Amino acid sequence: MTFRDLNLSNPLWNAIDDIGFSKPTTIQQKGFSVIMSGRDVQGIAQTGTGKTLAYLLPLLKLWTFNKNRHAQILIIVPTRELTVQVAEEAEKLGKYLNIIVRAVYGGTNLKSQAYEVAEGVDILIGTPGRILDLGYHGSLNLKAVKRLVIDEVDEMLALGFRSQLKHILDLLPQKRQNLVFSATINSEVEALIGEYFDNPEKIEAAPSGSPLSNINQAMYRVPNFNTKVNLLEFLLEHSPAMTKILLFVSTKALADELYGKISAAYPDNTGIIHSNKDQNFRFNAVNRFQDGTFRLLIATDIIARGLDIEDVSHVINFDLPDEPHNYIHRIGRTGRADKKGEAISLVGDLDLDWLDSIQEFMDFRIAVLPLPNEVFISDELTEAELPKINMKTFLVNCPKLRMTPVLFMKKRTKTKKKILKSTTKTK
Numbered sequence: 001m002t003f004r005d006l007n008l009s010n011p012l013w014n015a016i017d018d019i020g021f022s023k024p025t026t027i028q029q030k031g032f033s034v035i036m037s038g039r040d041v042q043g044i045a046q047t048g049t050g051k052t053l054a055y056l057l058p059l060l061k062l063w064t065f066n067k068n069r070h071a072q073i074l075i076i077v078p079t080r081e082l083t084v085q086v087a088e089e090a091e092k093l094g095k096y097l098n099i100i101v102r103a104v105y106g107g108t109n110l111k112s113q114a115y116e117v118a119e120g121v122d123i124l125i126g127t128p129g130r131i132l133d134l135g136y137h138g139s140l141n142l143k144a145v146k147r148l149v150i151d152e153v154d155e156m157l158a159l160g161f162r163s164q165l166k167h168i169l170d171l172l173p174q175k176r177q178n179l180v181f182s183a184t185i186n187s188e189v190e191a192l193i194g195e196y197f198d199n200p201e202k203i204e205a206a207p208s209g210s211p212l213s214n215i216n217q218a219m220y221r222v223p224n225f226n227t228k229v230n231l232l233e234f235l236l237e238h239s240p241a242m243t244k245i246l247l248f249v250s251t252k253a254l255a256d257e258l259y260g261k262i263s264a265a266y267p268d269n270t271g272i273i274h275s276n277k278d279q280n281f282r283f284n285a286v287n288r289f290q291d292g293t294f295r296l297l298i299a300t301d302i303i304a305r306g307l308d309i310e311d312v313s314h315v316i317n318f319d320l321p322d323e324p325h326n327y328i329h330r331i332g333r334t335g336r337a338d339k340k341g342e343a344i345s346l347v348g349d350l351d352l353d354w355l356d357s358i359q360e361f362m363d364f365r366i367a368v369l370p371l372p373n374e375v376f377i378s379d380e381l382t383e384a385e386l387p388k389i390n391m392k393t394f395l396v397n398c399p400k401l402r403m404t405p406v407l408f409m410k411k412r413t414k415t416k417k418k419i420l421k422s423t424t425k426t427k
């Protein structure tokens with residue numbers, strides 16, 4: 001099947017030819033006619049399956065010019081980076097259509113985005129908070145929305161956007177088509193869909209939870225943080241095939257700590273991205289990773305959602321995420337669009353529980369690689385790795401240690417004196 005077999009139009013076929021895609025992916029094939037029929041759709045698709053194009057293509061085909069230029073298509077996504085990415089894809093596809101695409105997201109000037117939106121917009125892509133702000137501000141008229149896409153809805157709910165989503169849904173016209181995309185379906189996703197959508201038709205790219213077959217997964221058992229750092233340095237030094245590495249850690253603090261260590265050895269080609277960094281820094285980091293300046297980008301889960309970076313050769317999980325579906329998202333940053341990818345996890349003692357639930361979720365066992373002999377096994381533990389009981393005792397005893405000797409001495413002296421006295425008396 002080629003894109004010519006889909007009932008598109010010349011402007012769309014020409015745009016696809018310019019991009020260079022030849023065959024629609026599974027989700028694009030499955031989704032096209034259902035979305036064209038006007039039905040509500042629930043798409044289950046992991047990142048890397050081509051799901052963005054799967055909804056953009058039929059939506060652009062269904063779009064009709066209206067001189068009012070109030071948004072007809074609203075696409076809600078969880079992160080700022082994804083907003084920009086989806087907008088870029090919509091711009092490329094809509095290149096030969098007279099269509100205005102706008103991206104709105106927090107962390108940037110509300111007034112200038114309000115001005116742009118008020119100027120006119122056909123497709124609006126944004127994060128929930130900023131869409132609401134613009135709606136309340138009055139610059140964004142949501143009453144013309146005919147088609148709504150909620151992309152990565154599972155992630156949006158996990159991030160706590162539930163009430164913002166509901167407020168947006170309340171501002172939209174009742175009569176509209178809804179498309180909800182999610183990598184995983186859980187009870188919260190089902191509840192939202194059940195409440196707001198009209199018996200959506202399910203289309204699925206791959207069974208929920210199954211990793212993409214073109215990603216090779218492996219893991220090392222590593223005892224602790226410092227040994228993980230040693231292993232990472234070894235891999236960076238000895239693996240020329242690791243050309244573009246996206247490395248995940250669970251917390252911002254850990255990302256900063258690791259960045260401090262690795263960038264000391266590789267100052268020019270290591271980047272970091274997490275939600276405490278300002279928006280320009282974040283875009284910059286992604287761009288420099290994208291264009292190959294950075295060989296290694298250290299990231300937290302929230303930033304990584306939906307990021308589409310070409311040719312990521314390796315995803316390294318410096319630790320394992322506490323949600324199995326986040327593991328699927330992390331590794332989905334490599335092996336995109338039918339390319340081969342490698343995912344390597346450094347599994348420490350603290351990760352073992354997560355490892356079990358991830359393997360159970362995927363119904364797949366990750367191959368264990370032997371730790372290279374050259375890697376120095378450190379026995380120095382970080383604060384988080386120290387046994388909890390020792391930590392408590394240490395903290396509780398600390399202040400006493402400084403106070404006790406003086407009091408103790410005094411008491412003992414008194415007692416001694418008393419004893420002496422009594423001894424004297426008796427004598």
Ligand code: AMP
Pocket residue numbers: 021022023024025028046047048049050051052053306308336337
């Ligand atoms: P997505 O799952 O939407 O994030 O897309 C993953 C990647 O696949 C993006 O880089 C898309 O540009 C690319 N892609 C989407 N559709 C196709 C296609 N039909 N053929 C080849 N690559 C595609």
